[in-house]
Amino acid sequence: MERGGTAGFNRFYKHAKSSSGLSIVHGGSSNSNNSNGFINNTANSNTMPPPCTVREQDQYMPIANVIRIMRRILPTHAKISDDAKETIQECVSEYISFITGEANERCQREQRKTITAEDVLWAMGKLGFDDYVEPLTVFLNRYRENENERTSLRAEPVLKRGIDYGIGSPIMMAPPYGQPGFHVGGHHQGIFDGATAMGGYFRDGPGGGAGGGSSSSQASLTNNFDPDPFVQYK
């Protein structure tokens, strides 16, 4: 068992060395533990001490993703050598570092702590990648539009849509399509909104009835929480 374990252990290291050029610093100390028993070997081989050994792949984009992008523009019959794949993988990381370095310098000059998307785009323009700036700007703007659509719809139900749908739950992103489970009784006329955000869907039954009675005469945002049934939720 021990022999088997050791052989596997060494094989692991050899493989790692040949494919990635990693220097496994703690190899020596692990070998000395072999004589202490299989369990120690297992412990050492399974838990690579983080400070000494850096898994190469952490520093790079996953090679499968890189290859997928490459194949999008190569003809179908094209082959890619393994070392070419690795080289391009390294180039991507170098590219990210290169641009980030420049963007970071600008932030430091302007005494800002956060690298923003604008800094990244600026750095690309400065370092010669101006052809990328426009498509990236379009990409970024579309992304922002999508984000704004999502977040604004999330906020609205609390104020406006509550009028229509009766539930101002912030968890529901867009009540327009109805929530069969949260009816709260039609007789409330759905004037629950901000107030209901917290306890709206607990209001079926008598408590809801009481709340509904008062809310229908009030404007929405004044707190419709009838203290009695809902004290527990405060």
Added chain:
Amino acid sequence: MRQAGTYSGIVSGGISGKTGPHLLPLARIKKIMKRSGEEVKMISGESPIVFSKACELFIKELTQRSWMVTIKGKTRTLSKEDVASAVMATDLFDFLVNLVSDSGGTHL
């Protein structure tokens, strides 16, 4: 309990439809950005997103230029040497010169 329905379709469909699913993992990009220097402190949420697209463009350009070198020869296999040639031939890729000439040594 969130009702899955037309709306969630619009949200996820909208994002994938318009910006495309991200081809590269954002967390990894962020990690690499942080490694680029000691002084890198904070990174906005959008920066890795911009990089995910930028890296895609970069990979495409580098691959395309390398392939142009490949097809000049008789082979259909894109090799590391083709990548190195493309880097040498392109001013934009000057920052990669050391990387492509060094990498032969470290891969032993």
